[in-house]
Amino acid sequence: MAAQNPPLALEPLRRGTVEYEELRKRFFNARVPPTEPAEIVHPTTTADVAAAVKRAKSLGWKVGVRSGGHSFTCSSLIQNGMLIDASRLNRTIEYDPKTRILSFGPATLARDLAEWSDKLKRFFPFGHFPSVAVGGFALAGGQGWFMRGWGCTSDSWITKLEVVMADGQAINASKDENEDVFWAARGGGHGFFGVVTKIYGNTIPARTIFDMARVFDVSQPGSYEKVLGWALAANNRTPKYGVDTAVATFYADKEAADAGREARDKRLFMSMDSIVYADSMAEAETLLSEFRNLPEELQPLEMAHVGPKETTWDEIFHYQEKVNPSGNGERYQCDSILNDPEIPREKLMEAIKPALCSLPNFRSVGVVFIAEYYPDERDQALSLPQQYYISTMTCWTDPAEDGRMRKWMYDAYSRAESVACGQYIADFDATHRITKVMSDSALRKWLRIRAKWDPREIFPGYKSFASILQDDAKL
Ligand SMILES: Cc1cc2nc3c(=O)[nH]c(=O)nc-3n(C[C@H](O)[C@H](O)[C@H](O)COP(=O)(O)OP(=O)(O)OC[C@H]3O[C@@H](n4cnc5c(N)ncnc54)[C@H](O)[C@@H]3O)c2cc1C
Numbered sequence: 106m107a108a109q110n111p112p113l114a115l116e117p118l119r120r121g122t123v124e125y126e127e128l129r130k131r132f133f134n135a136r137v138p139p140t141e142p143a144e145i146v147h148p149t150t151t152a153d154v155a156a157a158v159k160r161a162k163s164l165g166w167k168v169g170v171r172s173g174g175h176s177f178t179c180s181s182l183i184q185n186g187m188l189i190d191a192s193r194l195n196r197t198i199e200y201d202p203k204t205r206i207l208s209f210g211p212a213t214l215a216r217d218l219a220e221w222s223d224k225l226k227r228f229f230p231f232g233h234f235p236s237v238a239v240g241g242f243a244l245a246g247g248q249g250w251f252m253r254g255w256g257c258t259s260d261s262w263i264t265k266l267e268v269v270m271a272d273g274q275a276i277n278a279s280k281d282e283n284e285d286v287f288w289a290a291r292g293g294g295h296g297f298f299g300v301v302t303k304i305y306g307n308t309i310p311a312r313t314i315f316d317m318a319r320v321f322d323v324s325q326p327g328s329y330e331k332v333l334g335w336a337l338a339a340n341n342r343t344p345k346y347g348v349d350t351a352v353a354t355f356y357a358d359k360e361a362a363d364a365g366r367e368a369r370d371k372r373l374f375m376s377m378d379s380i381v382y383a384d385s386m387a388e389a390e391t392l393l394s395e396f397r398n399l400p401e402e403l404q405p406l407e408m409a410h411v412g413p414k415e416t417t418w419d420e421i422f423h424y425q426e427k428v429n430p431s432g433n434g435e436r437y438q439c440d441s442i443l444n445d446p447e448i449p450r451e452k453l454m455e456a457i458k459p460a461l462c463s464l465p466n467f468r469s470v471g472v473v474f475i476a477e478y479y480p481d482e483r484d485q486a487l488s489l490p491q492q493y494y495i496s497t498m499t500c501w502t503d504p505a506e507d508g509r510m511r512k513w514m515y516d517a518y519s520r521a522e523s524v525a526c527g528q529y530i531a532d533f534d535a536t537h538r539i540t541k542v543m544s545d546s547a548l549r550k551w552l553r554i555r556a557k558w559d560p561r562e563i564f565p566g567y568k569s570f571a572s573i574l575q576d577d578a579k580l
Pocket residue numbers: 133169170171172173174175176177179180181182191211232233234236237238239240241242244245246247248249294295296297299300301302429531566
């Protein structure tokens with residue numbers, strides 16, 4: 106009996122305790138579904154994870170894994186299954202000065218990697234938001250800093266993963282070992298069929314961060330098209346290495362002190378924020394020259410202009426947390442599309458206009474992140490082109506608003522879908538819209554690899570996005 110239900114070094118948390126409920130709800134989004142795993146485990150070592158997976162397997166339970174808890178849908182919660190909370194797992198960041206390879210546990214946050222970068226003067230592309238953990242981020246592919254030049258973090262940065270597979274064995278996965286698992290992990294997102302316990306990545310010398318922001322009033326008819334059209338055109342003439350630009354829409358009083366009420370100032374603003382990684386201000390100014398030359402016709406629309414100026418990860422992260430606060434009952438939904446790059450710009454801007462310009466309340470934000478990354482599916486499961494990542498994060502606090510907010514999102518993104526090639530897998534929500542998260546050929550290959558490594562479906566997260574393929578086309 107003991108062999109069938111392996112004991113755990115750690116005491117699992119079970120329903121009915123305060124600790125269980127606190128840990129169950131440890132998500133960025135306060136809109137946590139009532140889904141109750143049978144047990145939550147909190148491993149610190151890879152051996153703990155292996156024991157937990159073996160236990161789940163012997164009990165016939167499904168397993169969900171959480172690192173930073175930034176999945177908007179709380180995808181790691183499985184009714185009557187096991188939740189492996191990786192927040193304490195392998196928590197040291199190690200650096201090998203010979204190989205210049207960095208290794209860390211999956212719950213390492215973007216903030217931790219930024220601190221490490223400042224200290225060691227090396228850089229690995231982490232996420233844009235300080236509390237996003239690298240576990241879920243890397244599996245989604247990772248839209249990290251300066252990806253226009255070097256692609257998603259999963260592309261050339263991650264060199265190896267340590268993974269506990271469905272049979273409870275820990276393996277290494279890289280281009281040389283268990284290459285199929287390495288391929289399927291990068292872009293497999295919440296569908297991945299193992300527990301990532303350690304991540305290894307390349308680093309480069311750190312540089313200095315600069316930023317420049319412009320804010321426009323786009324409330325008047327025609328101004329959204331003028332400003333966004335200019336931003337996208339200016340970006341096309343901007344070098345790809347070391348310059349990231351994000352466009353955001355929000356109501357004028359998004360940051361009003363008496364948050365909680367509905368927007369009074371309904372002017373719609375559009376910000377354009379470029380972050381540059383360069384060696385000097387002169388270099389940053391050259392890289393930003395297209396964004397610095399504002400056409401005359403846009404000048405009357407400009408409300409504010411800052412920089413270029415030197416900045417820090419701390420300052421950038423502080424701003425990000427102001428835009429997307431968490432921890433005070435904020436309920437979120439995020440939907441997004443990756444646009445079909447063949448669609449002309451005017452048609453694209455028209456289709457995404459409701460998602461960006463008709464925001465349902467003053468807490469919500471629309472984003473066009475200029476990704477410009479075209480992955481090669483021979484290298485990894487991540488396979489949809491990422492020219493622009495277009496998303497809206499709606500945010501509210503009153504549960505009575507859930508229905509209205511979800512309807513708004515569904516309507517806006519059903520419209521945007523007409524110009525999409527799919528969705529970044531991190532935003533996939535099976536209860537909302539079923540969209541492509543990989544190319545059909547990548548998904549077929551991915552499903553074959555999954556079936557080989559997890560024949561008993563211990564990790565069921567893939568089922569939601571696999572359903573996009575017709576049954577007869579799956580294999
Ligand atoms: C405010 C905000 C900002 C964001 N900014 C960015 C951004 O700049 N770039 C970007 O690419 N994404 C961004 N995201 C999306 C984010 O990267 C994904 O949601 C990612 O999955 C979060 O990882 P996590 O570990 O924090 O979340 P979790 O909820 O812990 O993980 C998400 C899913 O990944 C899987 N998973 C997590 N850890 C493991 C593991 N160790 N082993 C196996 N499976 C695991 C699980 O299926 C889990 O359900 C953002 C999200 C938020 C909320």
